[in-house]
Amino acid sequence: MSRAISPAEPFDDIEQQSGAATFGMWVFLATEVLFFGVLFAAYAYCRVQDPQGFVLASRHTDLLLGGIESVILLLSAAAAAWATALLRRDENRASANLLWGAAGLGALFMALHLYEYWKDYGEGLVPGLRFTYTGLHAQTVERFYALYYAMTLVHLLHLLIGIVLLAFYAREVRRQRIGAAYATPVMCVALYWDFVDMVWIFLFPMLYLLDRS
Amino acid sequence: MNRETLRAGRLPALMLLAQLVLLGFNLLSAHAGLGHLHTVFSIAIPVLMAGIVMIWAMHLRQRSGAVRLTALLGFAFWAVLAALTLADQLARVPVPPPW
Numbered sequence: 001m002s003r004a005i006s007p008a009e010p011f012d013d014i015e016q017q018s019g020a021a022t023f024g025m026w027v028f029l030a031t032e033v034l035f036f037g038v039l040f041a042a043y044a045y046c047r048v049q050d051p052q053g054f055v056l057a058s059r060h061t062d063l064l065l066g067g068i069e070s071v072i073l074l075l076s077a078a079a080a081a082w083a084t085a086l087l088r089r090d091e092n093r094a095s096a097n098l099l100w101g102a103a104g105l106g107a108l109f110m111a112l113h114l115y116e117y118w119k120d121y122g123e124g125l126v127p128g129l130r131f132t133y134t135g136l137h138a139q140t141v142e143r144f145y146a147l148y149y150a151m152t153l154v155h156l157l158h159l160l161i162g163i164v165l166l167a168f169y170a171r172e173v174r175r176q177r178i179g180a181a182y183a184t185p186v187m188c189v190a191l192y193w194d195f196v197d198m199v200w201i202f203l204f205p206m207l208y209l210l211d212r213s
Numbered sequence: 214m215n216r217e218t219l220r221a222g223r224l225p226a227l228m229l230l231a232q233l234v235l236l237g238f239n240l241l242s243a244h245a246g247l248g249h250l251h252t253v254f255s256i257a258i259p260v261l262m263a264g265i266v267m268i269w270a271m272h273l274r275q276r277s278g279a280v281r282l283t284a285l286l287g288f289a290f291w292a293v294l295a296a297l298t299l300a301d302q303l304a305r306v307p308v309p310p311p312w
Contacts, residue, residue, distance in 0.1 A: 023277070023283070034291055091221075194266050201232075201259045202263070210255075213246030213247075
């Protein structure tokens with residue numbers, strides 16, 4: 001059973017505090033849309049300049065790994081959503097387990113993506129470090145991979161932050177320091193995790209699924 | 214795991230299922246040789262998936278007007294940014310060489 005908690009200064013009650021925290025999180029996420037938006041706009045600009053080159057470059061990405069990563073991230077987001085629903089019902093133990101699961105799936109996503117980077121390095125597809133591609137549209141392929149690394153690395157950084165936060169709150173929930181009485185911090189982390197998931201939902205088709213026929 | 218715990222997982226499971234189906238469609242459309250139609254699919258399907266996340270996972274429908282406005286403005290400002298970025302490129306008219 002969750003214990004009653006007092007609101008922090010300057011809030012009158014917990015509901016007001018929760019509303020302010022949630023609103024603050026949404027404002028932060030709106031700025032994040034603009035942060036990623038710059039990269040998405042740069043991608044669109046470069047793709048419009050040489051669509052064929054982008055299709056060619058995209059065929060060098062590992063579709064199977066990308067697909068597996070997508071499924072893993074969707075599973076992770078679902079686990080986080082289930083965890084918050086359980087926390088609201090004061091089921092701390094199950095909620096903590098699911099938060100750990102979400103963090104673990106996030107870490108698995110990260111490991112697979114780092115493996116992809118390693119594979120790309122072996123194939124000479126890392127601009128600035130080892131780029132050996134000399135076929136058709138070589139300049140565009142290099143530009144595509146520069147964008148690929150910029151976008152996926154920024155996404156991985158967000159993912160890492162999310163994993164740390166999920167793991168931290170999984171521990172707090174397990175120790176009963178957070179419960180149904182004030183679940184807002186976990187809700188905010190789940191919002192952030194959903195956003196990270198959403199960014200990948202757009203990145204996957206942009207980077208891996210350009211015309212494969 | 215009791216019945217209540219499972220019941221709490223029904224919505225996330227439905228969301229996951231819907232997203233996996235959409236992801237499958239996206240994968241199929243990339244291999245189907247749809248030409249320009251594939252571009253439409255590759256934008257529409259992620260938008261649908263993101264809509265599912267925002268409405269059911271992030272509970273946007275139950276949020277206050279201020280929160281919904283904030284979310285809308287985030288995307289609106291991004292649309293302005295993208296439009297201004299692409300305006301130059303898309304408005305260019307190829308000029309044939311004079312010879």
